[in-house]
Amino acid sequence: DGREGVVKNMPVAGNITEFAMSPDGKEMAFVARGEVYVSSVDGNMTKRITNTPQQERMLTWSPDGKRLIYAAERNGNWDIYQTTRVRKEEPYFFNATLLKEEPLIATAADEFQPKCSPDGKEVAYVE
Numbered sequence: 001d002g003r004e005g006v007v008k009n010m011p012v013a014g015n016i017t018e019f020a021m022s023p024d025g026k027e028m029a030f031v032a033r034g035e036v037y038v039s040s041v042d043g044n045m046t047k048r049i050t051n052t053p054q055q056e057r058m059l060t061w062s063p064d065g066k067r068l069i070y071a072a073e074r075n076g077n078w079d080i081y082q083t084t085r086v087r088k089e090e091p092y093f094f095n096a097t098l099l100k101e102e103p104l105i106a107t108a109a110d111e112f113q114p115k116c117s118p119d120g121k122e123v124a125y126v127e
Contacts, residue, residue, distance in 0.1 A: 018057065023065045027094055031057055036070055036083070038093040045094045049083055050101070056081070058113050063120040068093060069104060071112035071125075080105035080114045080125055 019030035021041075029038045034055030039046040049068060050056050059070035062082075072081040085091075086098035093099070105111050105125060113126045 018059065020059050020061055022061050022093075023063055027065075027092055029059050029061065029068055029093070031059060031070075036068065038068070040092065040094045047094045047096065049093065049099060060114055060116060062116050063118060067120075069114045069116065069123060071114060074103075074106075077106075077108070078110040078112045079103055079107070080111050080123065 016030050016032045019028055021028055026041055027038050028041060029036060029049070031037075034057075035051065036049040036056050036059055037046055038049055050072070052072070052074075054073040056070050056072045059068060061068060066084060068083045070081060071078050080103070081101055082104045083093075083099050083101045085093060085096045086100050087096065090096045090098075104114075104123060107127075109127050111125045111127050115124045116122070117124070
């Protein structure tokens with residue numbers, strides 16, 4: 001019936017707590033109101049990456065720019081999550097039609113402040 005695909009435009013004016021530039025400098029990820037967004041640097045396109053009742057923070061990009069990594073509060077626990085683009089023909093997060101979020105590090109302990117190694121094969125974090 002079309003209700004599933006309804007897009008609600010919301011202004012992001014303030015309440016931005018942090019941001020991170022993509023390795024190629026064409027995208028900027030930021031946290032606003034506890035959610036992750038990505039904007040194009042050249043235009044005025046912004047995409048909401050997360051949409052959860054909990055909050056996300058401490059975001060970083062993988063060195064190749066293909067993964068967005070952040071700490072996320074899920075079920076009262078902080079874990080490290082990553083979001084990737086599903087379609088290879090879509091080179092940017094800000095206009096990707098399909099995204100995949102998955103836990104990268106999820107244990108009973110709290111994990112936060114993720115940082116990628118220079119080769120992107122490992123993630124350091126605080127537990």
